[in-house]
Amino acid sequence: MDSREIRWSQALRLERQGERESYESFLKDFADSVRRIVKMRFRLLNLSPADAEDVVQEVLIAVHSKRRHWTDDRPLLPWLNAVTRYKLIDAVRRLRRDALRRCDLTDYEWANLFAADDPALHRDACDVDRLIDQLPTGQQSVVRALGVDGDTPKEAAVRLGISEGAVRVAFHRSLKRLAAMRRRFVDD
Amino acid sequence: MTENRADEQTLVQARTDALIAELAGQAGGGDAAEWSFASVLWAGVALSLTASLLVVGLTAGPRPNLSSLALEWAVQFKAAAMASTVGAGIALTRAAAIPGTQLRPFICLSPAVVLILCGVIFDRSGLSVTGVRFQSGPFCVGVVLLASSPPLALLLRVMTKRGTPTQPAAAGAAVGLLAGSLGALAYVVACVNDAAGFVAVWYGGAILLVAALGAALGRKILAW
Numbered sequence: 586m587d588s589r590e591i592r593w594s595q596a597l598r599l600e601r602q603g604e605r606e607s608y609e610s611f612l613k614d615f616a617d618s619v620r621r622i623v624k625m626r627f628r629l630l631n632l633s634p635a636d637a638e639d640v641v642q643e644v645l646i647a648v649h650s651k652r653r654h655w656t657d658d659r660p661l662l663p664w665l666n667a668v669t670r671y672k673l674i675d676a677v678r679r680l681r682r683d684a685l686r687r688c689d690l691t692d693y694e695w696a697n698l699f700a701a702d703d704p705a706l707h708r709d710a711c712d713v714d715r716l717i718d719q720l721p722t723g724q725q726s727v728v729r730a731l732g733v734d735g736d737t738p739k740e741a742a743v744r745l746g747i748s749e750g751a752v753r754v755a756f757h758r759s760l761k762r763l764a765a766m767r768r769r770f771v772d773d
Numbered sequence: 774m775t776e777n778r779a780d781e782q783t784l785v786q787a788r789t790d791a792l793i794a795e796l797a798g799q800a801g802g803g804d805a806a807e808w809s810f811a812s813v814l815w816a817g818v819a820l821s822l823t824a825s826l827l828v829v830g831l832t833a834g835p836r837p838n839l840s841s842l843a844l845e846w847a848v849q850f851k852a853a854a855m856a857s858t859v860g861a862g863i864a865l866t867r868a869a870a871i872p873g874t875q876l877r878p879f880i881c882l883s884p885a886v887v888l889i890l891c892g893v894i895f896d897r898s899g900l901s902v903t904g905v906r907f908q909s910g911p912f913c914v915g916v917v918l919l920a921s922s923p924p925l926a927l928l929l930r931v932m933t934k935r936g937t938p939t940q941p942a943a944a945g946a947a948v949g950l951l952a953g954s955l956g957a958l959a960y961v962v963a964c965v966n967d968a969a970g971f972v973a974v975w976y977g978g979a980i981l982l983v984a985a986l987g988a989a990l991g992r993k994i995l996a997w
Contacts, residue, residue: 603801638785663873671939
């Protein structure tokens with residue numbers, strides 16, 4: 586049997602008798618395990634690591650609030666794994682929804698995203714074009730469709746044969762990349 | 774940049790450590806589960822069946838000569854088929870309430886499905902699958918849906934308060950299956966349609982509808 590199963594289930598039994606120290610030690614060990622899992626998942630899914638600790642805290646609160654539902658005639662590790670997985674999936678869905686919502690501009694905002702009142706910015710058009718050429722092919726198509734040709738996300742999705750959601754996510758990622766490239770360009 | 778990020782990480786982790794200290798301070802507190810989930814579920818099932826019988830009694834009323842017909846094959850088949858579906862519903866609801874427990878719908882439902890299929894195959898009564906009247910089927914579905922409503926409400930509450938469902942829609946479907954089966958079991962005392970095919974189609978259809986409703990409600994209500 587996994588030594589964590591023995592230590593952690595004993596800690597939860599002692600918690601029911603009001604024993605604080607072993608419960609705190611369990612929560613710290615468990616938080617370390619969850620942190621490793623969440624960071625690994627976030628890396629694989631290209632999510633910001635800044636949000637990982639929030640998820641760790643959510644899992645801790647979930648386990649704490651439902652701890653009395655675990656009965657000691659059942660193994661603890663599968664119980665903890667299932668709760669962690671549930672909260673992690675929930676968090677990933679929420680973070681992705683938030684990212685899409687940040688891309689969700691009105692059609693007017695999309696159309697005017699690249700419009701500039703400052704004439705000095707027109708001379709930067711060639712620079713922007715050079716930067717766009719450095720993007721991956723798929724992202725280039727999306728940026729040119731939305732930023733240069735003035736398509737709405739729906740029109741771009743139809744033209745490129747991908748979903749509207751994929752257009753928005755690709756455009757959001759492209760903007761971040763362009764901003765980073767632009768900063769390097771200006772610093773140089 | 775790297776130093777700033779490391780500082781930020783330390784700060785964020787310090788907040789987690791503070792949370793852990795606060796949670797540890799609550800050791801020994803919280804709702805002590807005097808009854809296990811299984812005990813609460815059984816109590817809920819008993820209450821639910823009582824409520825369903827009441828609804829059936831008030832809507833359709835008991836079948837004429839029920840006491841003399843109780844030993845007839847047709848009535849016993851209906852009761853056994855619905856009781857085995859209730860058993861499947863209880864097993865699936867228990868599994869859905871406990872994180873890390875596998876839901877095995879095919880295994881749980883196979884006794885009920887086999888029993889109903891055998892009933893259909895070996896039914897020599899010649900009775901119609903549409904029932905004694907044209908509207909028998911829809912009437913059956915309607916009464917079962919009504920009779921399933923109190924169990925659905927009660928058992929969803931049991932799941933919310935005492936369960937830890939990590940697949941809310943599946944848990945809702947399990948509760949819906951159980952509630953539908955209880956409603957259908959209660960309807961046996963009123964049903965005058967004795968064809969095994971009628972049970973398979975109309976009772977089965979009503980139970981599936983309640984299971985689907987349970988899944989839809991579960992997705993919202995059982996998420997935590």
